[in-house]
Amino acid sequence: MKCPSCTAENKDTAAVCKKCGVSMTAQPLYAPTKEWHLKTLAVIYGVLIVVFFFLNWLLKPYMRAIPPEVTPWMQKGNEIHK
Known part of the structure; x- marks a missing residue:
């Protein structure tokens, strides 16, 4: 094999x-x-973030609201918040 630099045989x-x-x-x-x-x-x-927000906007009409009875700790005016 010849050297690529000096063409010596090796x-x-x-x-x-x-x-x-x-x-x-x-x-x-x-x-x-x-x-x-x-x-x-x-x-x-960047593409993942754009796709996430686009799908969130696109699927918003198909999402249902969580009833307050299921998550009472999230409601304002609850005893837990006082």
């Missing part, structure tokens, strides 16, 4: 070039950066 199992010391392992074509991860997460969270 063993096929060599990790570094014996002449110049350059790494012989293949580098990945693309390695995502921290900024890319942050942008991707921001887009995902």
